[in-house]
Amino acid sequence: MVHVVAVITAKPGQREALLALFRANMPAVLAEEGCIEYGPVVDLPDFGPAQAPLGPDTFMVIEKWSSPETLRAHGASAHMVAYGKASREMVAARAVHVLTGA
Secondary structure: OOEEEEEEEEOOOOOHHHHHHHHHHHHHOOOOOOOOEEEEEOOOOOOOOOOOOOOEEEEEEEEEEHHHHHHHHHHHHHHHHHHHHHHHHHHEEEEEEEEEOO
């Protein structure tokens, strides 16, 4: 299994619009072969001092894929290419962490 944690920072004030595009693309991603989990997460408000907040412009994407091959196919899919083009101007920074069990 492959785990992915992507940290996406939108340009100021663009997070909700970016999340709307992301959510519109989710059904196509969840239907892909090998997709086990795929969804955005944001800060839980007022959790307390243990939390390292992402901030108002950032969200994470938590993903699980059955194999590296299915993750590579996901990245090359037509709907992900279209999402990338549609969201490009809203994104300030992106860091993708591809992980495996330890």
